[in-house]
Amino acid sequence: MNAPGEPEVLTVADIPLPALTSPCSVLAKLHAAGVNPIDTKVRKLNIYHPDKLPSILGCDGAGVVEAIGSSVTRVRLGDEVFFFNNGLGYPPGRYAEYTVVQEDYLALKPKNLSMVEAAAIPLALITAWEALVIRGDLKEGQSMLIHAGAGGVGHIAIQLAHYFDVLVATTISGTEKAEFV
Numbered sequence: 001m002n003a004p005g006e007p008e009v010l011t012v013a014d015i016p017l018p019a020l021t022s023p024c025s026v027l028a029k030l031h032a033a034g035v036n037p038i039d040t041k042v043r044k045l046n047i048y049h050p051d052k053l054p055s056i057l058g059c060d061g062a063g064v065v066e067a068i069g070s071s072v073t074r075v076r077l078g079d080e081v082f083f084f085n086n087g088l089g090y091p092p093g094r095y096a097e098y099t100v101v102q103e104d105y106l107a108l109k110p111k112n113l114s115m116v117e118a119a120a121i122p123l124a125l126i127t128a129w130e131a132l133v134i135r136g137d138l139k140e141g142q143s144m145l146i147h148a149g150a151g152g153v154g155h156i157a158i159q160l161a162h163y164f165d166v167l168v169a170t171t172i173s174g175t176e177k178a179e180f181v
Contacts, residue, residue, distance in 0.1 A: 002054045004046035010095075013054070018092065018100045023071035025100050028081060032119035033094045034060030036152075042088055049090040058094035060084050061101075062109055062119040072103050080109040084122030094119075121156070128157040132164075143167040150177035 062082040083106035109118045132138040148154040149170030161168045172178050
């Protein structure tokens with residue numbers, strides 16, 4: 001992104017291969033990047049790091065491990081991973097061919113998910129987990145209302161609630177979404 005604005009401010013550019021930033025960092029070759037509402041807001045407003053242009057946006061991604069720092073223990077070269085890390089304009093986000101992510105911000109990609117599916121999960125999952133488990137103190141056997149159950153965060157919140165054996169009621173805006181939920 002060279003300036004705040006509409007999608008046209010995003011351009012293709014050649015950049016150097018990023019270097020590992022710490023002993024706990026991982027270099028991944030991206031296969032898919034998630035697109036979240038925050039990505040659009042950052043592109044339009046650039047309120048977080050206006051002095052760091054051009055910048056690479058994108059919070060979520062999935063790819064293959066290409067290099068690891070000396071302290072990395074949970075992944076190996078060639079592992080398929082998915083991750084959330086920054087994406088607010090600085091340090092560089094996930095909309096690049098290669099990206100560096102701290103080991104704590106990635107996980108092994110479940111084998112039953114494609115790269116595209118895995119790249120769509122991290123921020124929505126973190127949001128749902130924070131709302132239900134961390135702030136909402138979700139406990140087995142509770143009842144819960146989840147608004148927008150067919151949305152990105154909503155459908156993951158429903159799955160988390162079911163995992164905790166919680167009775168769920170949800171709102172949706174149409175028949176097709178009702179069938180999905």
